[in-house]
Amino acid sequence: xxxxxxxxxxxxxxxxxxxxxxxxxxxxxxxxxxxxxxxxxxxxxxxxxxxxxxxxxxxxxxxxxxxxxxxxxxxxxxxxxxxxxxxxxxxxxxxxxxxxxxxxxxx
Amino acid sequence: xxxxxxxxxxxxxxxxxxxxxxxxxxxxxxxxxxxxxxxxxxxxxxxxxxxxxxxxxxxxxxxxxxxxxxxxxxxxxxxxxxxxxxxxxxxxx
Numbered sequence: 001x002x003x004x005x006x007x008x009x010x011x012x013x014x015x016x017x018x019x020x021x022x023x024x025x026x027x028x029x030x031x032x033x034x035x036x037x038x039x040x041x042x043x044x045x046x047x048x049x050x051x052x053x054x055x056x057x058x059x060x061x062x063x064x065x066x067x068x069x070x071x072x073x074x075x076x077x078x079x080x081x082x083x084x085x086x087x088x089x090x091x092x093x094x095x096x097x098x099x100x101x102x103x104x105x106x107x
Numbered sequence: 108x109x110x111x112x113x114x115x116x117x118x119x120x121x122x123x124x125x126x127x128x129x130x131x132x133x134x135x136x137x138x139x140x141x142x143x144x145x146x147x148x149x150x151x152x153x154x155x156x157x158x159x160x161x162x163x164x165x166x167x168x169x170x171x172x173x174x175x176x177x178x179x180x181x182x183x184x185x186x187x188x189x190x191x192x193x194x195x196x197x198x199x200x
Contacts, residue, residue, distance in 0.1 A: 006109060019158070024124030025156060027128035032133050032149055038142055038156075041133075045149040049126075056119065056156050060163050060171075067166065074168075078175055082152070085182045091147055092189035095113035097141045100192060 010066040014059040021055030024048045038097055045089050053082055116164050121156040144188045151181035 028048020035041045057075045064072040118119075130153060133146035155177045162170030 029129040073186035096192035
């Protein structure tokens with residue numbers, strides 16, 4: 001477990017960040033499941049999941065820094081990578097969806 | 108004081124697993140191909156976050172490397188599938 005000598009403020013901040021991140025992620029994926037059309041479904045994961053990932057990475061960075069006593073910033077790599085690449089994926093999927101031929105409505 | 112943190116990590120892992128289940132249902136149910144690709148994209152991001160929560164719980168940095176690799180390869184896979192939908196082939200000559 002993450003160190004018994006963890007100060008209280010770090011535990012509380014990390015716990016709040018983890019709960020908020022988990023809720024954002026679950027809400028984003030629930031939007032992916034429940035929304036009616038593809039263009040509406042695009043929004044849930046791209047915002048909810050990115051926000052949830054940011055919260056979880058902040059919590060991880062905070063706990064690692066407090067535990068080891070020095071600044072641990074290598075989680076910034078994942079943050080930068082995901083924040084950079086998630087709009088590219090969304091943009092390409094949107095273009096593909098706009099340009100694909102429509103299927104005729106089934107009987 | 109670690110009880111709060113334990114509860115929060117457990118709650119976050121539960122939320123991530125729930126989100127992975129939602130994405131998996133959308134992969135199975137999605138009416139068209141782009142829905143399935145979007146759901147796969149969500150699925151790997153959720154798996155990566157599950158690994159990050161596991162890394163916080165165990166205090167080891169090995170899970171971080173695995174999460175970074177999942178992010179890299181998942182991005183490449185999503186881009187390849189989207190390019191295939193867009194152009195009909197993933198790598199153009």
